[in-house]
Amino acid sequence: MTSLTKLLESSSSRSTVSSSSHNADSLERMLGIELHPEHHVYRAPKTIAQDWVVTSGVRYPDGVKKDVYLVNGEFPGPTIECRSGDRLVIHVTNDLVDKDISIHWHGLSMRNANAMDGAVGFTQCPISPGGKFTYEFEIEQTTSGTFWWHAHSQVQRGDGMYGGLVVHKPANDETEMSQYGYENEVLLLIGDWYHRSAEEVLAWYMSVRGFGNEPVPDSLLINGAGRFICSMAVPARPVECIDKLPEEMPGILSKRISGSPIRLRIANVGSLAGFNLRLSSGTLKPLTVDGGCPITATASDSVGILYPGERMDALVMWDGGLDSSEARLHISLDSENFRYPNPALRINQSFPIYTNTMTPNSTDEQTLMDWKKPSTHFDLAKATTTTFSPSADMNDTTSIIPQEADQTILLYTKTQKLAKFSNHPMGFMNRTSWSPQSSPALPLISLPRSSWDANQLIPFIPLPSSTPLWVDLIINNLDDGAHPFHLHGYSFYVLASHRTSHGWGSYSPYAASGNSAQKPELNLLNPVRRDTVSVPSHGYVVLRFRADNPGVWMLHCHVIFHQASGMAMGLLVGGHEMHEVVDAEAKALCG
Numbered sequence: 001m002t003s004l005t006k007l008l009e010s011s012s013s014r015s016t017v018s019s020s021s022h023n024a025d026s027l028e029r030m031l032g033i034e035l036h037p038e039h040h041v042y043r044a045p046k047t048i049a050q051d052w053v054v055t056s057g058v059r060y061p062d063g064v065k066k067d068v069y070l071v072n073g074e075f076p077g078p079t080i081e082c083r084s085g086d087r088l089v090i091h092v093t094n095d096l097v098d099k100d101i102s103i104h105w106h107g108l109s110m111r112n113a114n115a116m117d118g119a120v121g122f123t124q125c126p127i128s129p130g131g132k133f134t135y136e137f138e139i140e141q142t143t144s145g146t147f148w149w150h151a152h153s154q155v156q157r158g159d160g161m162y163g164g165l166v167v168h169k170p171a172n173d174e175t176e177m178s179q180y181g182y183e184n185e186v187l188l189l190i191g192d193w194y195h196r197s198a199e200e201v202l203a204w205y206m207s208v209r210g211f212g213n214e215p216v217p218d219s220l221l222i223n224g225a226g227r228f229i230c231s232m233a234v235p236a237r238p239v240e241c242i243d244k245l246p247e248e249m250p251g252i253l254s255k256r257i258s259g260s261p262i263r264l265r266i267a268n269v270g271s272l273a274g275f276n277l278r279l280s281s282g283t284l285k286p287l288t289v290d291g292g293c294p295i296t297a298t299a300s301d302s303v304g305i306l307y308p309g310e311r312m313d314a315l316v317m318w319d320g321g322l323d324s325s326e327a328r329l330h331i332s333l334d335s336e337n338f339r340y341p342n343p344a345l346r347i348n349q350s351f352p353i354y355t356n357t358m359t360p361n362s363t364d365e366q367t368l369m370d371w372k373k374p375s376t377h378f379d380l381a382k383a384t385t386t387t388f389s390p391s392a393d394m395n396d397t398t399s400i401i402p403q404e405a406d407q408t409i410l411l412y413t414k415t416q417k418l419a420k421f422s423n424h425p426m427g428f429m430n431r432t433s434w435s436p437q438s439s440p441a442l443p444l445i446s447l448p449r450s451s452w453d454a455n456q457l458i459p460f461i462p463l464p465s466s467t468p469l470w471v472d473l474i475i476n477n478l479d480d481g482a483h484p485f486h487l488h489g490y491s492f493y494v495l496a497s498h499r500t501s502h503g504w505g506s507y508s509p510y511a512a513s514g515n516s517a518q519k520p521e522l523n524l525l526n527p528v529r530r531d532t533v534s535v536p537s538h539g540y541v542v543l544r545f546r547a548d549n550p551g552v553w554m555l556h557c558h559v560i561f562h563q564a565s566g567m568a569m570g571l572l573v574g575g576h577e578m579h580e581v582v583d584a585e586a587k588a589l590c591g
């Protein structure tokens, strides 16, 4: 087989051909995943059942050979499109030879379905090779937006076990298409990429050889495709590489939908880096963050930073130039966590909007980036919502944010290299570095709280039958880089986010004096509601949520190396004796 055939075969593993139209243009390949809101927004809720078979296989996502995870033969895995109120039934079969797996549904509340959350160590034993498990849960009527699913076992997410999950908002008086004024929706799963396996990369990070530096990625993928320049490979880390010809890189969009208003749904599916986005011509108008929280934003030249785990929807504002075959989407990786040079990585990359034969070399690409310095930048960290209380809860007066929380959980997070742990970097939440429950090695959900081991930092939040409590999570970040924290089972209001340019900036409501006693101004008027939030370096966030969803829910940094080295904990909301709710199939996974 020639290398070109191999490459074409690998890049055609995911079907990108639209089935909605029958004219010849519809056969044009596109990199963006075209969504079909019209199939979902007008219908009644229903059950969507899918069979997923997980395997692995050799692919050349960016031209470099790598063993990646496949779901039904695809990388990335299947895109789930549904509407609020749908029931998902996903039958997962693990056809891998020697890897245990689990799937997490990032951003969904999993109400009444804690055991389906996919968090190994918390809510399930992993699915072993040859094993099967059915994830079954209902998406709440009030939930809509851009979500994604990914492995929550070891570091498999870093090797491609992920996919998109879009919950369309049903049309009531009007559709979101008419509300926001777009005709097409396109999903972009964007993330950094490593040429070695995530296990190898993690092992390097955890060894003393890495000096605690996060591994710097090699490449960047959109929907599983990128373009690595083979000559940039580092001699010490040889790769099997095929340079992609320009015409082998499909455009993000198809000419068929060019000029029409387009809603981009963008998720950062990467392992480490945040990124900024920019169009070579035209602007982006951010619409929502995470699970559909509407934000106030003007059309801007560039938008960012979108951190790992976070999502953003934006309207493409055409200025005519985007119709040109030179139009490109620029992605700049945020280098905050890059502490040593990786000559293989191009931090600034651009992807063609339409399939064409022009591909700039890296010097041209840099020039292109400089060519139009953004005059307007929209800072996602400063976003506020358009509604006092996001529309999903408009009829729910109990969701109006109170002046004070009923319970406060104060957290400090730090990566430490301690002599007693042979100087391996370990992530800590307060004084606890998380690792899965051992002796008995069972998920927490199946054990009484009294038998959880010392690596489980899981504050208890009572769930009174009358009114659920409002809880503040204060996360102080004592490290040099940002940590994007993700809470399972909930979304939260971001009441404050503080970054210091120098020195230390932490906050404790219990401090009587000193810098950390200074109470921040809390935004109770129009805070964004998210499920993943970047905690700035030497800064903190104040998050508030109504603890009305019982279960044991994980809270962790979404940087895969931090999560895997212990920067994780949980919250237990209500019910001490939840092990009674675990069903027979889940029990069987634990052998």
Ligand SMILES: [Cu+2]
Pocket: 482, 483, 484, 557, 558, 559, 562, 563, 567
């Ligand atoms: Cu982190």
